[in-house]
Amino acid sequence: MTTQANVEQNKLPTSAVLPIVLALLVAIFAFQLNASMLSPALATMERELNATTAEIGLTQTAFFTAAALFSLFLPRWGDLIGRRKVLIGMLAITAIGCAISAMAPSVTVLFIGRVIQGVAGPIVPMSLIMLRVEVPNERQYALLMAVLTSINGGIAGVDALAGGWLAANYGFRSIFWVMAVVCAIAVFSVLFFIRESTAEETHPMDWKGVIPLVVALGSTLVALNEAGKLGAANWLLVGALLVVGAIGFVVFWNVEKRVAHPLVSTTYMKQRRTWALLLTTTLTMTGVFAVMNGLIPNLAQDSTVGAGLSADTVSWVTLTPYAFAGLLMGPVAGKLAGRLGYNRVLQIGLIGTAIGLGITMLAANFPHQLLFLFISIFVGITYAGMSNIMLNGLGIVLSPKDNPGYLPGMNSGAFNLGAGLSFAVLFAASTLFTDVAGARAGYMGGIATGAVILVLAFLSSLLIPKPTELDAKEANQP
Numbered sequence: 001m002t003t004q005a006n007v008e009q010n011k012l013p014t015s016a017v018l019p020i021v022l023a024l025l026v027a028i029f030a031f032q033l034n035a036s037m038l039s040p041a042l043a044t045m046e047r048e049l050n051a052t053t054a055e056i057g058l059t060q061t062a063f064f065t066a067a068a069l070f071s072l073f074l075p076r077w078g079d080l081i082g083r084r085k086v087l088i089g090m091l092a093i094t095a096i097g098c099a100i101s102a103m104a105p106s107v108t109v110l111f112i113g114r115v116i117q118g119v120a121g122p123i124v125p126m127s128l129i130m131l132r133v134e135v136p137n138e139r140q141y142a143l144l145m146a147v148l149t150s151i152n153g154g155i156a157g158v159d160a161l162a163g164g165w166l167a168a169n170y171g172f173r174s175i176f177w178v179m180a181v182v183c184a185i186a187v188f189s190v191l192f193f194i195r196e197s198t199a200e201e202t203h204p205m206d207w208k209g210v211i212p213l214v215v216a217l218g219s220t221l222v223a224l225n226e227a228g229k230l231g232a233a234n235w236l237l238v239g240a241l242l243v244v245g246a247i248g249f250v251v252f253w254n255v256e257k258r259v260a261h262p263l264v265s266t267t268y269m270k271q272r273r274t275w276a277l278l279l280t281t282t283l284t285m286t287g288v289f290a291v292m293n294g295l296i297p298n299l300a301q302d303s304t305v306g307a308g309l310s311a312d313t314v315s316w317v318t319l320t321p322y323a324f325a326g327l328l329m330g331p332v333a334g335k336l337a338g339r340l341g342y343n344r345v346l347q348i349g350l351i352g353t354a355i356g357l358g359i360t361m362l363a364a365n366f367p368h369q370l371l372f373l374f375i376s377i378f379v380g381i382t383y384a385g386m387s388n389i390m391l392n393g394l395g396i397v398l399s400p401k402d403n404p405g406y407l408p409g410m411n412s413g414a415f416n417l418g419a420g421l422s423f424a425v426l427f428a429a430s431t432l433f434t435d436v437a438g439a440r441a442g443y444m445g446g447i448a449t450g451a452v453i454l455v456l457a458f459l460s461s462l463l464i465p466k467p468t469e470l471d472a473k474e475a476n477q478p
Contacts, residue, residue: 023193040164066118068416075405079199095183102176125408139338150330203261216248224420276463285418287453329385349386
């Protein structure tokens with residue numbers, strides 16, 4: 001029976017926790033601004049760089065693809081040579097990328113700058129690992145982890161609104177300079193308030209395993225992005241990239257079986273802590289991401305079968321309430337995780353999100369601004385405030401002590417893979433239903449497909465081991 005003394009054991013005072021959390025929050029702010037602050041400025045970037053929509057879209061794809069690839073190995077490298085050292089280096093390089101993007105004379109240079117900014121990709125998982133080292137109390141960690149992760153869904157929409165204001169008044173370059181300043185502040189925050197830490201065992205980095213894994217995921221992500229173009233896609237290229245991705249993973253698996261100190265041992269890859277979590281993360285993102293970031297905003301703006309809202313109004317009705325609800329729910333979810341367990345809160349969130357998508361199907365039949373607002377808040381609570389946070393948290397607490405960086409890194413890759421799959425699968429489903437039964441059926445079909453995938457994510461989540469059970473099993477091993 002858990003006593004109050006057990007709960008309070010190793011709990012740090014607020015005076016000790018606050019500077020740690022604030023320093024890591026600034027680091028996460030730096031990543032989040034790079035990820036979301038440009039969204040309302042894309043049209044301004046097209047105009048000021050004399051570029052096409054496709055060219056600017058490609059620079060965004062470059063950032064997120066680079067972020068996914070760097071996430072695969074930087075957390076593990078931090079385990080081996082020092083997490084604070086690697087995080088500071090990441091922030092400094094990201095600041096340089098921001099400066100390059102700010103001074104870019106062409107879309108080509110902007111592309112290079114965005115790729116460099118992608119180094120920021122694993123900031124969130126690395127921050128959560130570092131928080132884990134600093135905060136040993138399980139309930140206190142669950143709460144603080146949720147506070148940090150809730151920012152990852154968007155800073156209550158303020159980041160996007162600020163990006164739009166800066167672009168309108170000072171041009172898109174001012175956004176990159178703001179990003180660079182925040183990165184610089186984060187460098188000093190981490191330097192002065194976070195202790196250095198490494199894994200218990202520090203072996204040489206497995207660069208032989210990193211290369212085929214990066215090739216495998218990189219090829220797959222580019223293939224999914226191309227497939228998302230549907231009728232305009234080069235399907236021969238998609239097929240070739242998927243083959244390259246499959247070959248890369250096979251090579252990675254065989255390398256990991258042979259090297260003395262693998263990036264991630266095949267033993268861990270075969271365990272449910274790895275494949276069940278990665279499968280659940282991928283399915284969850286596939287089911288919800290394109291609905292909230294594509295289908296719902298599109299339906300809300302559709303003047304024929306939707307509500308006919310303007311682009312500015314859509315942000316206030318859908319994206320901002322969604323992010324704000326997730327931000328407010330995050331700490332509550334953290335407290336619940338400390339009492340009910342990460343797995344249970346994740347499953348409640350997944351069921352709630354599937355129900356939310358079911359309600360969303362009503363929006364296609366009865367499109368109204370208030371209904372879109374309700375859906376955004378509801379899914380913001382269940383997905384952004386619960387499921388997303390628990391998936392990130394499980395990547396940390398399920399990691400083995402001898403390799404704490406591999407699972408958060410691969411889980412970050414699964415988030416990005418699911419996001420790419422989401423647009424490819426759900427928009428393809430929407431197009432199929434549209435061709436058969438019209439635009440309204442297209443929206444409903446895409447959303448219904450997302451709901452079915454979320455049900456599969458819930459079933460997959462039942463296979464994820466509980467952290468307490470895994471800790472007990474490892475403690476009994478010789």
